[in-house]
Amino acid sequence: NAGVTQTPKFQVLKTGQSMTLQCAQDMNHNSMYWYRQDPGMGLRLIYYSASEGTTDKGEVPNGYNVSRLNKREFSLRLESAAPSQTSVYFCASTRGGDSSNEQFFGPGTRLTVL
Amino acid sequence: GQSLEQPSEVTAVEGAIVQINCTYQTSGFYGLSWYQQHDGGAPTFLSYNALDGLEETGRFSSFLSRSDSYGYLLLQELQMKDSASYFCAVRISGSARQLTFGSGTQLTVLP
Numbered sequence: 640n641a642g643v644t645q646t647p648k649f650q651v652l653k654t655g656q657s658m659t660l661q662c663a664q665d666m667n668h669n670s671m672y673w674y675r676q677d678p679g680m681g682l683r684l685i686y687y688s689a690s691e692g693t694t695d696k697g698e699v700p701n702g703y704n705v706s707r708l709n710k711r712e713f714s715l716r717l718e719s720a721a722p723s724q725t726s727v728y729f730c731a732s733t734r735g736g737d738s739s740n741e742q743f744f745g746p747g748t749r750l751t752v753l
Numbered sequence: 754g755q756s757l758e759q760p761s762e763v764t765a766v767e768g769a770i771v772q773i774n775c776t777y778q779t780s781g782f783y784g785l786s787w788y789q790q791h792d793g794g795a796p797t798f799l800s801y802n803a804l805d806g807l808e809e810t811g812r813f814s815s816f817l818s819r820s821d822s823y824g825y826l827l828l829q830e831l832q833m834k835d836s837a838s839y840f841c842a843v844r845i846s847g848s849a850r851q852l853t854f855g856s857g858t859q860l861t862v863l864p
Contacts (some may be wrong), residue, residue, distance in 0.1 A: 643795075670849050681757075681840055681854035682796070691848035697851065727793060733850055739788060740803075740844060742852065744795040 641665055643745035645730050651751045652720045660715040660748050662730030669735035670741065672697075672707060675685040675726040682729060688713055690735070720752045755779035757855035759841055764861045765831055773826045773858045775841035783844045785817050785824045786852060790838045799826065799839075830859070836862045 646661045663673065669690045674682040684697030688707040702724060704716045713732075717724060727749050731742040757777045765771040775785065784803035788796040802817035803832055804822060814827040828835055838859050842852040 672851065674854075676793075679856070681842075681856045682852075684851055684853070685851050687851050689847075695849065697854070718824075729795065735850065740801040740850065741798040742782060742786075742788075744797070744848075745791070746795050 641742050643730055643732055645728075645745035645748050646670065647748060648746065649749045651753065652717075653753050654721060656720050657716065657718050658720065659717075660728055660730075660750075661712070661741045662714065662745060664730075664732040664743070665711065666734070666743065667710070668732035668743070669710070670733045671707065672731045672733075673703075673713070673715045674729045674731065675699065675724075676729060676747075677726050685715065685728075720750075722752045724750065725752045726750060754846065755843055755853040756844060757841055757853065759839075759855045759858050761856065762859045762861070764863065766863045767831055767833060769831050770827065770829050771831060771860065772836075773828075773839050773841075773856055775824045775826075777822050777824075777841070777855075778787050779822075779845060779853070781845040781847070782819070782822075783846045785815075786817055786842045786844060787813075787826045788840045788842060788854075790840065790857070796840065801844075802803070823833050831862045833862050833864065836860060 673685040686705040730745040787799040790796040800815035838857040
């Protein structure tokens with residue numbers, strides 16, 4: 640069981656470039672999330688997917704798009720990167736059902752936009 | 754929207770007890786979670802309270818008062834490895850179980 644995996648671990652982009660951050664989980668979880676964390680800050684929700692086939696905006700969705708490719712995979716796309724998007728990006732998942740509240744996090748992608 | 758307040762830093766010595774407080778303002782409150790994060794790594798789940806009262810898990814306990822919109826994380830018998838950032842997070846009602854996180858409390862444990 641790898642849990643939640645993210646690729647790449649590090650990325651440097653120039654302003655205006657695009658890229659896709661990949662996330663996959665092997666725990667058969669229903670819900671998946673993308674967060675960003677800026678230095679000294681908490682995690683802010685970008686987008687989430689309650690279940691396969693659905694996605695919704697979180698607190699800070701501007702400049703991002705997502706795709707829930709299947710139950711395992713949830714990708715985050717930056718169409719035209721900006722320096723303000725320099726951050727650490729975490730993907731997370733949770734099983735769902737009222738008994739489960741734990742979110743499992745991936746190791747993060749450290750993105751720098753020049 | 755939601756807002757959470759927690760202290761930015763706490764320092765304690767090994768073997769001591771420390772309490773990290775969290776106050777929140779939110780609509781549709783469902784529960785309060787706590788996560789630990791070491792050196793910018795992946796956050797890991799510590800506890801969840803949906804009902805008033807104390808939940809104990811080993812050296813860690815978490816408390817919730819829904820009427821006061823307040824909770825805390827209690828760490829006992831502190832160890833050096835407990836030095837980390839601790840985040841409270843509110844879960845609002847909804848099928849996606851999305852969380853809103855506080856800004857985090859950096860705990861430093863001194864020898």
